[in-house]
Amino acid sequence: MKYCCNIFLFLPANSAAAGTGGIWFLSYLPYAFIQPRYETMTRVAKLATCMLHNIGLALGAQLIGMFEGKGTGLQWSMFNQAISVDDNFTMADVIIMFYVDAVIYLLLALYIENIWPGQYGIPKSIFYPFKLSYWRGYTKSKVQQVNEVINESYRTGSTSSNAFESTPTDKELGVQLINVSKTYSFLFKSRPSVHAVSNLSMNIYNGQLTALLGHNGAGKSTTISMITGLIPPTDGQIIVNGFDIATSMDNVRNILGLCPQYNILFDHLTVREHLRLFAILKGHPSNDIDNEITKMVNDLM
Structure with a gap:
């Protein structure tokens, strides 16, 4: 749970480290309220408090201490036994709640x-x-x-101007941007909003080479980042090979490749290991990875 919180709330590593310690400590504070009332709490209430896994850890440590104070210590055979006839909480309850917490936190993180x-x-x-x-x-x-009407109106508008090429009739539409915009806004409006891309519409067809030309800051990298799903568009719609990135990004990633402007190679990996890594990331069938790598290496030789 702490990992989940810090991944989304504290992006810088230093902030994440500090935030983790703070949240971890705060999650123990309810135990100071629970411990004096332990004997009067119902079993359901104790199980509920274990939803905070640090409270479950504290209650488990308390049970271990109580068994040690009894002189017997906690044995495997006693995991499902209460410390006394007046108690209704066991170490098995703590362990079960750990598994329940793990499932809940995993689903919450996803x-x-x-x-x-x-x-x-x-x-x-x-x-x-x-x-x-x-x-x-x-x-x-x-x-x-869903986009049939939008696509038709877009094509009609684009072909009516001499500034646009006519729509090719022998090419399949690969990537389509419809009124796409990207605006960067700042917290508490400390700085004016930056419009990186404004109302961009374009078609990219299979079998063609398409180049984005423009000066620095024109929005070329931002457009590529939106098409590949690195950043979401503020407005508009992007369709890749028939899949809308807003709803089907997983499908888009399986058919899309990106060679960024900076080096993403790893010094400690060989060429074959690089190819294997990216094949796995792309979801290529594991039983065909070696054959595909061999084919690609031979093509380059």
Whole structure:
């Protein structure tokens, strides 16, 4: 849970380290209220307090101390036994709640990661787990049907001007940007908002080479970052091979590659190890990775 909080609340490493210690310490404070009331609490109440795993850890340590004070110590055979007939809480309860906490925190971390991916990534709707389309998956045909009217109006508007090339009839649409904008706003409006990309619409077709030209700060890198899902657009829609990045980014990543302007190679990895790493990241079938790597290496020789 602390890892989850710090990943999203404290992006810099130093802030994360300080925040972890603070949150970890604060999560122990409720035990000061629970410990004097332990004997009067019901079993359900004790189990509920273990939802904070540090409280469960403290209660487990308390049980160990109580068994040691009794002179027997905590043995494996006593895990499901209370310290006395007046008690209703066992070490087995603590262990079970640890597993329950692990599952709950994992699901919570996955949920937060999807709706709030941080600096990089496309956030999903806060209701995404409750949408049938999320579990069934988005298909290309559905996305194309939804955007059919938008696409047609966009093509009509673009071909009416001499400033645009005519739509090729023998090429399949690969990437489409429809009124895409990206605005960077600052906390408490300490600085004016920066409009990196404003109302950009364009089509990129399969089998063609498309270049983005512009001066520094024109929005070229920002546009590429939005297409590849590194950052979300503020407005507009981006469709890659029929998949909307707002809902089907996982599908887009499987068919999209990016060679950034900076070096992302690892000094301690060989060429083959690099290819294997990126093949795994792209979800390539594991039983075909070696054959694909050998083919690529031979093509380069």
